Amino acid sequence: MAPHAEQLTRPAVQLRGLTRSFDGHTVLDGIDLDLPAGQFTALLGHSGSGKSTLLRAVAGLDHEVAGSGQLTAPSRVSVVFQDSRLLPWQRVLDNVLLGLDGKEAERRGRAALAEVGLAGRERAWPNELSGGEAQRAALARSLVREPELLLADEPFGALDALTRIRMHTLLRELWERHRPSVLLVTHDVDEAIVLADRVLVLDEGRIGLDLTIDRPHPRSYRDPLLGEYRERLLTALGVTEHHDHHGTDGTDGTDRADDRPQHHEHAEDPQ
């Protein structure tokens, strides 16, 4: 990045030479990355390419990676995973407040639940929520902590296609209102290009493609101009042979997530 540009956008996250290996197998191979404060970035890559490993490193959850290079991240970080990780023995509001006390925290917790569309469900138990509602509650739990950086690891990966699209709208609205820096890990090319302003492709331990998505929001899956970005990302992911299924073919695209190659072998739990 040019020096003057660096002065304009304070990076929220800065990685220099970040490396991580497991059993002699290098997963992150000297990653250099700046995430400017307030940017919405998506991270794509095949299963096993190291997306969760990178996210865990940025979250400060991986102590071994820390010494490998330079890693700077904000102190107020929230992480949302594919499963909501709500505690089943705590009611929804108590899950959202976990570790926060006092009337003011409770007021913020209720406000966060209202923001994600769960007003009135404060006293529900997690097992009374649908998958989408549970992820809404997980987002509320993140929001209430007013994170400078929101890390999301396949947060909508277990949801049906229609719920996922509703959650996309919600996440983008929350981002517009609160403006945390976001790093969203996903397998879903359409999810990445509809939500993010910048999409990174992780390939062989490096950032293989760093693409700015220069289209206004809210974006539609139907926008034919997103097709060019989709094509570039699919090419970077090595799946150009699926062009006919993913091109601008006049369908609304809402079912695309289901007819593209799936990479779920290692998608469950990044812990």
Ligand SMILES: Nc1ncnc2c1ncn2[C@@H]1O[C@H](COP(=O)(O)OP(=O)(O)OP(=O)(O)O)[C@@H](O)[C@H]1O
């Ligand atoms: N704790 C661990 N111990 C050993 N190997 C690990 C560990 N965590 C990750 N790996 C390995 O590192 C590689 C990258 O895993 P990672 O979970 O980061 O990939 P990913 O891109 O997030 O995959 P997916 O999209 O399937 O979730 C994989 O080969 C995985 O087996």
